Amino acid sequence: MFARITLFEIDTLRISLDDALEMFKKMIVPEARKQKGYEGMYVMRTPEGKGLIMSLWANEEAATAGLTSGYYEEQVSKFMTLFRVPPGREHYEIVLAEPPGAAST
Numbered sequence: 001m002f003a004r005i006t007l008f009e010i011d012t013l014r015i016s017l018d019d020a021l022e023m024f025k026k027m028i029v030p031e032a033r034k035q036k037g038y039e040g041m042y043v044m045r046t047p048e049g050k051g052l053i054m055s056l057w058a059n060e061e062a063a064t065a066g067l068t069s070g071y072y073e074e075q076v077s078k079f080m081t082l083f084r085v086p087p088g089r090e091h092y093e094i095v096l097a098e099p100p101g102a103a104s105t
Contacts, residue, residue, distance in 0.1 A: 001039065001097070002063035003054050004072075007088040008079075010049035015082050017045060028075050035071065037062020049084070056094070063091055 010020050024043065032038050037058035045051035057063035066072040076087060 001094045002057045002060050003092045003094055004057065004063050004066075005090045005092060006053040006055075006076075007090075008051050008053070009084040009087075010045075010051065010082055011084045012049045017047075017049060020079070020082060021045075023079070027078050031071070031075060035062070035066060037065070060091070060093070 039056040
């Protein structure tokens with residue numbers, strides 16, 4: 001499994017964090033679900049608007065396919081006016097995963 005990490009910072013003077021999250025749920029999540037190899041995502045944020053999106057992919061090819069197809073840039077462009085700075089992006093291979101509840105078994 002591979003993860004694509006996107007770091008972002010929402011301009012909270014332009015939009016509230018809750019409104020930005022609702023936009024993300026309506027505009028981005030359905031599109032992500034259509035991508036081959038997509039396996040889910042985590043979205044994290046601070047009260048100041050900094051955040052991290054970790055999208056999970058079946059393999060490295062699926063994780064990087066959105067970059068070559070233009071999918072990733074298309075999704076980022078939907079929020080470009082709401083960012084304080086352009087988002088950053090990294091790819092990681094997941095080598096250990098402990099999902100919630102696994103520690104209690």
